[in-house]
Amino acid sequence: MDWRESAACADEDPDLFFPLGSSGPGLREREQAKRVCSRCPVKAECLEWALRLGGPGGIWGGLDENERAELRERSDGGARGAA
Numbered sequence: 001m002d003w004r005e006s007a008a009c010a011d012e013d014p015d016l017f018f019p020l021g022s023s024g025p026g027l028r029e030r031e032q033a034k035r036v037c038s039r040c041p042v043k044a045e046c047l048e049w050a051l052r053l054g055g056p057g058g059i060w061g062g063l064d065e066n067e068r069a070e071l072r073e074r075s076d077g078g079a080r081g082a083a
Helices: 025-038 043-053 065-082
Strands: none
Touching: 025 043, 043 065
């Protein structure tokens, strides 16, 4: 079974996870999407998929594109520092 079949967002409006803007209605949608992610049994798999894919916009695994970019930077920086 694909992890997406067990996702908490499977029955939600997909537009919720691609909010327009970072204030007003967009901020409320972003927060609502993250609440859905917070109760998702496959949140880790979703985030891993988004990090591996490297560029999808929207909320994946509870993080928006900026938060995922920061996570990638921290991960890359740690790997370089260890080399």
